[in-house]
Amino acid sequence: MGLGFQSSCWRRGWHRCLALFCLLCSACPISAFTHPITSTFLIPVPSPCPQLLLPCLIHPQGPILIHASNPFTQPVSGTSWPRCQAQPTLMSRGIPSLLHQPQPPSPSTGLVLWVQVGAWTYHYSDQGDYTWEQARNYCQTFFTDLVAIQNQQEIQYLNRSLPYHRHYYWIGIRKLGGVWTWVGTQKALTKEAENWAQGEPNNRRSNQDCVEIYIQRPQQAGKWNDEPCSRRKKALCYRASCQPFPCSQRGECVETIGSYRCQCQPGFHGPECADVVQCAKLEPEGVPMNCSHPYGDFSYNSTCEFSCHEGFERRGAGVLRCLPSQQWSADIPTCTAITCPVLRAPAQGEMHCSHLHGDFTFGSTCAFSCQTGFALVGPESRECTATGTWTGDTPRCEAIACPVLSAPEKGEMNCSHLHGNFTFGSTCAFSCQAGFVLMGQESRECTATGSWTGNTPLCEAVACPVLRAPAQGEMHCSHLHGDFTFGSTCAFSCQTGFALVGPESRECTATGTWTGNATRCAAISCPVLRAPAQGEMHCSHLHGDFTFGSTCAFSCQTGFALVGPESRECTATGSWTGDTPHCEAISCPELSPPSRGQLSCSHLHGNFTYNSTCSFSCEQGFVRVGAELLRCEPTGNWSRDAPVCAEDGAFLKQVLAYSSGSALAVAGVVLSGGLIALLAKRLSDREEKRKLLKPTSDLGAPGTFTNTAYDANL
Numbered sequence: 001m002g003l004g005f006q007s008s009c010w011r012r013g014w015h016r017c018l019a020l021f022c023l024l025c026s027a028c029p030i031s032a033f034t035h036p037i038t039s040t041f042l043i044p045v046p047s048p049c050p051q052l053l054l055p056c057l058i059h060p061q062g063p064i065l066i067h068a069s070n071p072f073t074q075p076v077s078g079t080s081w082p083r084c085q086a087q088p089t090l091m092s093r094g095i096p097s098l099l100h101q102p103q104p105p106s107p108s109t110g111l112v113l114w115v116q117v118g119a120w121t122y123h124y125s126d127q128g129d130y131t132w133e134q135a136r137n138y139c140q141t142f143f144t145d146l147v148a149i150q151n152q153q154e155i156q157y158l159n160r161s162l163p164y165h166r167h168y169y170w171i172g173i174r175k176l177g178g179v180w181t182w183v184g185t186q187k188a189l190t191k192e193a194e195n196w197a198q199g200e201p202n203n204r205r206s207n208q209d210c211v212e213i214y215i216q217r218p219q220q221a222g223k224w225n226d227e228p229c230s231r232r233k234k235a236l237c238y239r240a241s242c243q244p245f246p247c248s249q250r251g252e253c254v255e256t257i258g259s260y261r262c263q264c265q266p267g268f269h270g271p272e273c274a275d276v277v278q279c280a281k282l283e284p285e286g287v288p289m290n291c292s293h294p295y296g297d298f299s300y301n302s303t304c305e306f307s308c309h310e311g312f313e314r315r316g317a318g319v320l321r322c323l324p325s326q327q328w329s330a331d332i333p334t335c336t337a338i339t340c341p342v343l344r345a346p347a348q349g350e351m352h353c354s355h356l357h358g359d360f361t362f363g364s365t366c367a368f369s370c371q372t373g374f375a376l377v378g379p380e381s382r383e384c385t386a387t388g389t390w391t392g393d394t395p396r397c398e399a400i401a402c403p404v405l406s407a408p409e410k411g412e413m414n415c416s417h418l419h420g421n422f423t424f425g426s427t428c429a430f431s432c433q434a435g436f437v438l439m440g441q442e443s444r445e446c447t448a449t450g451s452w453t454g455n456t457p458l459c460e461a462v463a464c465p466v467l468r469a470p471a472q473g474e475m476h477c478s479h480l481h482g483d484f485t486f487g488s489t490c491a492f493s494c495q496t497g498f499a500l501v502g503p504e505s506r507e508c509t510a511t512g513t514w515t516g517n518a519t520r521c522a523a524i525s526c527p528v529l530r531a532p533a534q535g536e537m538h539c540s541h542l543h544g545d546f547t548f549g550s551t552c553a554f555s556c557q558t559g560f561a562l563v564g565p566e567s568r569e570c571t572a573t574g575s576w577t578g579d580t581p582h583c584e585a586i587s588c589p590e591l592s593p594p595s596r597g598q599l600s601c602s603h604l605h606g607n608f609t610y611n612s613t614c615s616f617s618c619e620q621g622f623v624r625v626g627a628e629l630l631r632c633e634p635t636g637n638w639s640r641d642a643p644v645c646a647e648d649g650a651f652l653k654q655v656l657a658y659s660s661g662s663a664l665a666v667a668g669v670v671l672s673g674g675l676i677a678l679l680a681k682r683l684s685d686r687e688e689k690r691k692l693l694k695p696t697s698d699l700g701a702p703g704t705f706t707n708t709a710y711d712a713n714l
Contacts, residue, residue, distance in 0.1 A: 122147060123237040124162065124169060132210040135170040135235035136183065143237040145184040146172030155195060155213075155222045158236070164216030169236035173211040173224070180211070194224075201226035247273045266324035267300030276300050279322035284332045287314075300324060308335035311362035311386040337361040340384035348374045348419070349397040362386055370397035373424060373448055399423035402446035410436045410481075411459040424448055432459035435486030435510035461485035464508035472498045473521035486510055494521035497548035497572040523547035526570035534560045534605075535583040548572055556583035559610035559634040585609035588632035596622045597645035610634055618645035 123143050130138060139146050149155055149171060162169070172183045180189040180201075197220045201208065208226040212233055215221070227233075240253075247253050247262035251273035254261050264273035277300040282289065284306065291304040302322040308314050316333025323329055337357035345351035349370040356363035364384040370376045378395030385391060399419035407413035411432040418425035426446040432438050440457025447453065461481035469475035473494040480487035488508040494500050502519035509515060523543035531537035535556040542549035550570040556562045564581025571577060585605030591614050593599035601607075601614040612632040618624050626643025633639055 121239045122158065122161075123239065125235040125237075129167055129232035130170070130235055131232055132170050132174065132229040135233065136172070138235050139237035144240045145238065146170060147236045147238045148172045148182055148184045149193075149195065149213075152195075158213070159215055159222040162215045162236075165234050167231070167233045168212045168217070168225075169215055169234045171211055171213050171224070171236055174229070175209040175226075195222070197223035197225050200224065250274070267295075267322075277322070277324055277326050279326055279328055282320065282328070282332060287333060287335055298322060306333050311338055311357075312336060313338045313388070337363075338384075338386060338388045340364065340388055340390055343382070343390065346370070346376075346394075346396045348399070349376065349395075360384060362388075366390075368395045374399055374419075399425065400448060400450050402426065402450050402452055405444070405452065408432070408438075408457055408459045410461070411438065411457075422446060424450075428452075430457045435462050435481075435508075436460060437462060461487065462508075462510060462512045464488065464512050464514055467506065467514065470494070470500075470518075470520045472523075473500070473519070484508060486512075490514075492519040497524055497543075498522060499524050523549070524570075524572060524574045526550065526574055526576050529568065529576065529580075532556070532562075532580075532582045534585070535562065535581075546570060548574075552576075554581045559605075560585055585611070586632075586634060586636045588612065588636055588638050591630070591638070591642055594618070594624075594643060594645045597624065597643075608632060614638075616643045621648055622646060623648050 121143075123139075125135070125138060136146050147158075173180055173189060174183050175181070176183075181187065182189060197214065200223075201211075203226060205228070207228050210227055210229040210231075211224050212227050212231075213236065214223050214225065217223075246260065247264070248268075250268040251262040251264035254263050262271065262273050264270070267277050269275050269277065276295040278296075279298050279300075279302065281298045282291070282304055288307050288309075289304050290307075291298075291302060293299060293302045295301060300322050304320045306314055306316075306318055306320075312335040314333045315336055317330035318333070319329075320332070321329040338361060339358075340360050340362075342360050343351060343353070343366050346368060349368060351366050351368050353360070353364060353366040355361065358364075362384055365381055367381045368376060368378070369380075374397035376395055377398050379392035380395070382390040382392050382395075401420070401423045404422050405413060405415070405428050408430060411430060413428050413430055415422070415426055415428040417423065420426075424446055427443060428445075429443045430438060430441070436459040438457055439460055441454035442457070444452045444454045463482070463485050466484050467475060467477070467490050470492060473492055475490050475492050477484070477488060477490040479485065482488075486508050489505055490507075491505045492500055492502070493504075498521040500519060501522045503516035504519075506514040506516045506519070524547060525544075526546050526548075528546050529537060529539070529552050532554060535554060537552050537554050539546070539550060539552040541547065544550075548570055551567055552569075553567045554562060554564070555566075560583040562581055563584050565578035566581070568576040568578050568581075587606070587609050590608045591599060591601070594616060597616055597618040599614055599616055601612060603609065603612045605611060610632055614630045615628055616624055616626070616630075617628075622645040624643045625646050627640040628643070630642065631639040
């Protein structure tokens with residue numbers, strides 16, 4: 001480091017301020033070993049240098065900040081201090097050491113300028129900026145670690161002593177596992193020790209895990225701010241005064257500004273933690289004791305183990321330890337006779353005991369016996385041993401046993417046991433399952449002789465009445481416990497053409513009755529048939545009206561014909577053979593109106609069928625030749641031939657004049673033969689004549705042809 005120097009010290013002569021000039025003047029012959037970051041000067045100080053340099057180190061205005069690589073150990077006289085008026089100022093290279101405040105000068109021996117006492121120094125990097133990791137590596141390499149802030153006084157001192165740097169300084173706090181931690185001690189930052197700037201820590205961009213201190217900042221100077229660990233700043237280091245082990249290795253060295261203090265471990269006290277806590281001396285009576293004293297007789301961490309003679313046990317802690325409170329961890333134990341569990345007389349038995357050291361303790365003995373009718377199982381006597389257990393197993397009095405009983409087949413057994421399963425006094429009650437009856441005694445008792453009263457009971461199945469197969473049917477039975485007994489089942493079926501009326505199966509119940517009603521076979525029914533309209537039906541029934549085997553014959557009245565089968569039979573499927581027959585009226589040939597005439601019919605049973613009637617009429621100027629009314633006969637023929645319509649004239653009159661009485665029938669024959677032929681010829685002639693008529697000839701009414709000349713010829 002460098003110190004600015006303004007005084008007349010140089011002019012006072014080389015012989016008076018040699019050491020000071022060696023330290024402060026660049027022209028002095030000194031050996032300088034410069035580290036890339038900080039400069040440490042190794043000063044070849046001659047014997048008068050400490051005397052000359054001391055006034056500059058112990059300045060009236062306060063301790064001068066200086067970093068020296070070697071302590072000064074030569075005593076100097078308090079009367080030989082020159083008054084050097086050097087005014088050193090802190091420059092940019094390095095951070096000076098804060099020396100532990102020395103003791104006042106002694107009139108007789110003088111003052112030791114530098115002694116190996118507790119103090120620490122601060123250091124900072126002046127030739128480069130570093131990431132937090134680089135800064136800590138630098139501090140651990142050349143000093144102790146990144147600075148660990150102790151209190152507000154230290155913060156104020158650093159803010160006042162260090163120069164301003166626009167990137168500020170890294171300190172030894174980092175977020176580890178989400179907790180702000182002093183890296184030097186691995187202790188979490190407590191709430192009362194926090195010195196955050198306003199609004200900090202804010203963890204901006206979620207990567208601010210390291211801490212800087214604002215030195216010489218216009219606002220919030222000395223406060224902390226969380227920053228990304230990759231930022232580059234000055235390293236603020238310290239060299240601890242707690243080195244190597246100033247607290248006798250029995251306490252924690254706590255740094256303070258300019259000094260340290262020992263925070264002693266439990267059990268130690270004194271400035272250097274060299275004194276050990278003492279506990280009262282232990283002097284137990286009748287209890288063997290074995291102690292170990294790591295720090296002196298009956299002092300902190302002394303332990304004493306206690307034991308007892310065979311057959312006795314310790315009451316209290318087995319090991320006592322001297323605590324930091326000067327108290328033992330527990331009271332002195334005592335030895336008492338080992339206790340065994342309290343014994344009781346066995347059920348149905350007796351017990352007699354003798355006790356040497358107390359009831360049921362080491363050396364006690366107990367004898368056992370049983371009442372009449374019970375036998376002792378186990379030792380007749382037992383003794384309480386040194387282990388707190390009794391010799392032998394626990395004796396008991398067991399009742400005399402009877403043979404083990406079992407429930408009868410298809411039955412149940414419920415027993416009550418007074419002294420054990422199937423032993424004297426046990427009683428067993430017997431019952432049967434549903435559908436079975438008990439044959440024998442309902443209960444038996446185990447006697448004192450080891451036998452049961454009564455004989456072994458049995459369970460027999462309940463019987464039902466014997467069943468028979470129904471008429472026209474069959475029966476098949478299965479018997480679980482005997483013919484027609486509880487659990488027997490009988491299945492019923494019927495022959496072809498018969499249906500089962502009643503349950504298909506019946507079971508013999510626990511009450512001795514069959515499930516369901518009696519089963520029978522009934523003939524399968526077919527739908528009831530009816531005689532067809534205009535017809536008749538005659539049936540024969542073997543097994544009941546319209547049932548399996550029934551047959552029905554069908555016929556029709558006069559004038560009607562049967563359409564379908566003449567007979568039908570009821571089958572086993574409940575259906576009739578063939579289709580349903582019906583009677584249809586007999587048909588006659590269809591009639592049509594005669595030429596120049598009309599036809600009017602009445603149909604009772606269908607068009608032109610049996611009993612249909614048709615009447616004929618002719619147009620004006622024509623006369624009917626034949627019967628007026630025709631009827632359809634049962635034979636399928638009409639009662640007469642169909643009539644025709646003929647022109648009304650002399651020809652017809654002449655024909656009719658020859659007809660009288662029965663000759664009317666002959667006229668019909670003539671008309672049907674020769675007359676029709678004659679009419680056909682005349683019509684042909686008239687057709688020829690019609691061609692000679694004038695267009696204005698009178699043709700008569702529509703559909704009627706009249707010719708006066710023709711009529712006159714007739």
